[in-house]
Amino acid sequence: MARNMLCCNKTNYEGRDMKWITAVIKPFTLDDVREALAEVGVQGMTVTEVKGFGRQHGHTELYRGAEYVVDFLPKLKIEVAVADEQADHVIEAISTAARTGKVGDGKIFVSGLEQVIRIRTQEVDTDAL
């Protein structure tokens, strides 16, 4: 393998021209977000069903007098790896497509991405995106 895959600690972080974009969105906006991302050239993504809370409050449930406050709301987490120059377009695409203007639309987290390897071909980094 071309690179040492264990090279992951932060002091060696080099940020090889790629970004790791994680967005937590309302579940029903997924189709719009996927289309918007396809339009700006994103070729793949990972979607996970998650639960969490931020400023949007949960709800209460009541069963025979037992009242439960449900803090965690269902959300989707989208993860996309992109080249640096694509990042702004991707962020804008998600921001637009996932936005309803109401509390609970979610957040986008952006971080540097150190290394990408396509398992089948062993291509690395931007070639592997």
Place this chain on the structure above:
Amino acid sequence: MRFEKPGRDRKAGMLRRAGKAALFCGLMGLALSLQAKGSTTIDSGDTAWMLVASMLVLMMTIPGAALFYGGMVRAKNLLSVMMQCFAITALVTVLWMLYGYSLAFSTEGMHAGVTNLHSFIGGLDRVLLAGLTPASHYQTVPESVFVMFQLTFAIITPVLIIGAFAERMKFSAMLCFSGLWLTVVYLPVAHMVWSGPGSFLGDLGVLDFAGGTVVHINAGIAGLVACVVIGKRRGWPHTPMPPHNLGYTVVGASLLWLGWFGFNAGSAVAANGSAGMAMLVTQIATAAAAIGWTAVEWISHKRASVLGIVSGAVAGLVAVTPAAGTCGPGGALVLGLIAGIVCFFTATKLKYRLGYDDALDVFGVHAIAGIVGALLTGPLASPKLGGFGTVESLGGQLWIQAKGVAFTVVWSAVLSWVLLKLIDRTLGLRVDTEQEQMGLDLAEHEERAYNLS
């Protein structure tokens, strides 16, 4: 000629097999009906109905109660609840065949008005169903059908109790408790109420058409004692323990409602006017209780919940059980409304106020609705309140009913406590903490209800 209401029968041949003939015991104007019941031949219409009624009552347990209770527990305990319902069905069937029917319905040594040992417990002359042939009959139905019908009652009663200690009792302890409880608590009470002249509560004049005291108060009180002896579930009431599938609970409650027609209308042990009226008042009381519970909930919590409306319906079914043979449609309406409203408070408030973890509200719904029903059965049997009984004094019959309730409460509470303590000292009632957190499905049965991915 067949008379239209079940009553007492003192014919010598019938005495030996008298059981539910005592449905309208005591004050029911015995002498009037005694001679009318001359029938000793099997009636095909009655038999057909009782065959169906037996199946309906079995359906109340599997799958009715299994789904009703199963939906209310957490996903990790679904199978344990269903397993308990199924296993009790099998266990009680065998015990019933071995000695249960004899201890409950043998009339050996019983004499009207005489209180002796056999006023409290049946003899052993019918052990292993001795003497049962295709030709033996109970009133106008084959005795085999009556044995089966009463068996389904004996099955559902211990099944009701499991809701109180759900999610924490060992399977082995549950089996021991159910078998012992059937023997020590249920069989004597069934005998005392239903075995005819000479039975203790029957001779007192207690009205219990289909089992308000025998089944529901008995089980509900045992449930309360059981949940106190075994202790709270870990984390209750602070950790959320919401029902995992209320859809199951709705299906289960619907099957209970449907099956209850076998329970109540079947308790006429005939396809006659009494059965028809029992069916109608059952429907009315159930609907009224569902509405009563829902209305109070809507007012106090601003929401009408699914669990609320089905719980109310079950409260109504329980409450009308003792009254189904004697109350009128108007009485059923009032009885249902009261039961629904009272049980709303006992199931949603009382439990948290007093701090006992009756997981699925066996006490709050079954015992309380059973007591409300048993008491009101007295006055509502009077023609003055639209009933069809021959109650002379409203207050007098209420007092008789209260004595029956008090006796059953004490009997069930004391003996259940003794049995539970006995099992706790020997087998241990409760699974350990790790097993409880893992869930009884995996810990006790090494299975999982849902393998979805």
